[in-house]
Every structure is written in structure tokens, then in C-alpha cells.
Amino acid sequence: MSTPGQLIDGKAVSAQVLAEVTADVAALKAQGVEPALAVVLVGDDPASHVYVRNKVLRAGEVGIRSLEYRLPAEASAAEVLALVAELNADAGVHGILVQLPLPKHIDETSVLQAIDPAKDVDGFHSENVGGLSQGRPVLTPCTPAGCMRLLRDTLGDLSGKHAVVIGRSNIVGKPMAALLLAADCTVTVLHSRSKNPQALCRKADIVVAAVGRPRMINAEWIKPGAVVIDVGINRIEEDGKNRLVGDVDFASVQPLTAAITPVPGGVGPMTIALLMQNTVTAACQQHINSAPAASEEATCRSAC
Numbered sequence: 001m002s003t004p005g006q007l008i009d010g011k012a013v014s015a016q017v018l019a020e021v022t023a024d025v026a027a028l029k030a031q032g033v034e035p036a037l038a039v040v041l042v043g044d045d046p047a048s049h050v051y052v053r054n055k056v057l058r059a060g061e062v063g064i065r066s067l068e069y070r071l072p073a074e075a076s077a078a079e080v081l082a083l084v085a086e087l088n089a090d091a092g093v094h095g096i097l098v099q100l101p102l103p104k105h106i107d108e109t110s111v112l113q114a115i116d117p118a119k120d121v122d123g124f125h126s127e128n129v130g131g132l133s134q135g136r137p138v139l140t141p142c143t144p145a146g147c148m149r150l151l152r153d154t155l156g157d158l159s160g161k162h163a164v165v166i167g168r169s170n171i172v173g174k175p176m177a178a179l180l181l182a183a184d185c186t187v188t189v190l191h192s193r194s195k196n197p198q199a200l201c202r203k204a205d206i207v208v209a210a211v212g213r214p215r216m217i218n219a220e221w222i223k224p225g226a227v228v229i230d231v232g233i234n235r236i237e238e239d240g241k242n243r244l245v246g247d248v249d250f251a252s253v254q255p256l257t258a259a260i261t262p263v264p265g266g267v268g269p270m271t272i273a274l275l276m277q278n279t280v281t282a283a284c285q286q287h288i289n290s291a292p293a294a295s296e297e298a299t300c301r302s303a304c
Contacts (some may be wrong), residue, residue: 004255005256006257006259008150010262010270011265014269014273017270020065021276021277021280024280024290025063025064026063029063033283033287034092035279036065037055037064037097037275038066038093038095038096039052039068040096041068042098042099043071043102047111048099054272055275058273058275058276064276064279075106076106077106077107084098095119095283096121112124117139118286118289121139121278123139128140130156133178139278143270144172145274147229148183148289149274154227155206158185159206160184161182161185162204162205162206163180163186163187163188163205163206164188164189164190165177165190166190166247167189167190167231168212185206185257198220201221201222204231206227207222207227207228211232212232212247213234214246215247218248218249218252219253224259225256225258227257227260229261229266230246232247232259233263234246248263250263
């Protein structure tokens with residue numbers, strides 16, 4: 001980090017992750033294991049269709065077999081759960097992803113809990129969430145895992161750093177805090193009820209903004225020399241144009257930082273890359289668990 005405000009290039013780092021995944025997939029295929037990801041899409045949400053298409057395209061690029069299951073918006077919870085049960089029982093499927101949000105008449109928690117934790121490549125099942133909080137090796141939510149890869153590539157050892165996570169969602173904020181704790185950071189989580197959040201944030205060596213409010217974090221929140229990871233993806237109308245901006249006011253914050261992720265091009269590309277990595281990890285672990293001999297572990301050690 002030789003210059004202030006260095007850009008953390010999520011596209012470049014995600015390309016490195018995908019190259020690693022491609023090599024791991026090839027190693028598994030050489031042993032007769034073809035990693036497979038099943039994606040379930042319920043309804044006609046336009047954004048969900050885009051996300052699913054991007055995930056399927058990326059899977060194909062790294063050699064992962066993808067299976068798409070599209071159900072109509074009026075599909076019942078029982079139909080979705082029956083499909084999940086079928087995929088759980090299919091030994092040829094290593095990862096299951098149910099695209100969120102689901103239609104309002106379907107309880108998301110019950111569907112996510114129905115996924116076999118060993119195939120839960122989103123890392124949302126309570127068994128994986130609990131394992132993460134205990135520091136056990138589990139499938140981890142993709143966006144926080146991607147943030148950790150960016151931080152380690154930027155800073156190296158994170159031990160002793162003071163990290164502030166802004167936001168406490170189950171998808172990003174909470175698992176992000178757990179991962180930072182596991183990396184021996186001192187962690188503060190800020191949320192809507194926090195008192196003096198700006199003052200608390202200004203003490204941070206690392207700031208992870210995941211609050212879902214466009215440009216909320218400005219220069220008054222940032223200590224000079226901090227590293228800022230902006231998870232926010234917000235669409236706003238500005239100057240007659242539709243723009244994509246983060247939770248951080250990039251223009252005012254960048255000059256203060258040692259390094260910062262842009263939006264777009266920062267955290268976003270990492271999420272799908274880590275989904276591919278989780279799928280390979282799941283395939284590797286299932287292969288080891290089903291292998292008759294301990295020597296099988298060596299066949300996919302790099303993937304795990």
C-alpha cells in the first residue's frame with residue numbers, strides 16, 4: 001500500500017480465485033468427481049434472474065456443472081421443499097443454492113434450513129452459522145468470505161487490527177464479524193441503535209460497510225490510513241442518470257484511506273467467485289467422506 005487511497009481491485013482478485021477454482025475442479029475431475037451446483041429460482045424477480053444467469057455462466061467457465069431449477073411464483077412451499085429434498089438425496093449434486101428473495105408466501109428460513117448443511121454453499125444453514133461462530137471449518141457466506149480474501153491480500157496478517165463492521169445482517173454483518181474475530185481482530189459492530197457511531201468508526205483500522213444506505217459513510221467516519229471495504233450496492237438517480245454507488249461516499253473517503261474497494265468492481269465480483277470456491281470445497285469434502293481409503297484425501301487437498 002504505497003499510495004493513499006489505493007484501489008482494491010475485486011475483479012483482479014476474483015480472477016485469481018477463479019483460476020484456483022478451475023485448477024481444483026480439474027484435479028477433482030481427474031479423480032472422477034465432477035463438482036455440480038444446483039440453483040433453484042422461484043418466481044420472476046428480474047434481479048434474481050440476472051444473478052442466477054451470472055452464477056451459471058461463471059460455473060461453466062471454471063468447469064462446474066450447473067443445474068437450473070425454475071419454479072413459478074405461485075409454487076407452494078411444499079413444492080420447493082420437495083425439490084430441495086430431491087437435491088439433498090442426489091449424490092451427484094454437491095452444492096445447492098436457493099436464490100433469494102423467495103415469494104412472500106414461502107418462509108425463507110424453513111427452505112434454507114431444509115438444505116443439507118454439507119451442500120449449503122451460501123453458508124446460511126444454522127449448522128454452518130453456528131460452526132462459524134465457534135471457529136469450525138464450515139461453508140461460509142460468500143460475500144464476507146470474499147471480503148476476507150480482499151483484506152488478507154491487501155494487509156496480510158490481520159491480527160490485532162481494530163475492525164468496525166457497519167451493519168448486523170445475517171448475510172453479511174454477523175458472519176463478517178465472526179470471520180474477523182477468527183482472524184484475531186478486535187471487532188466492533190455498529191448498527192441503528194449504536195451511540196456515537198462516527199466516533200467509534202474513526203478508531204478503526206478496517207471498516208466494512210454493509211448497511212444498505214447509499215454514501216452514508218463519509219470522511220467524518222474514517223481514520224486516516226484505514227482500509228475500507230464497501231459491500232453496499234445501491235442504485236440511485238443522479239444528474240439524470242441511474243448510478244450504482246456503495247454505502248461509502250467514495251469521493252470524500254478515498255483520499256483518507258490506505259486502500260478502498262470501488263463500487264462497482266470491488267466486493268461484487270468476489271461473491272460469485274467465493275460461491276464457486278464453496279462448491280468445490282463441498283464437492284471435495286463429500287468426496288473425502290465417501291472415500292473408502294484415507295489416501296483419497298490427498299486427491300483434493302488443494303480444493304479443501
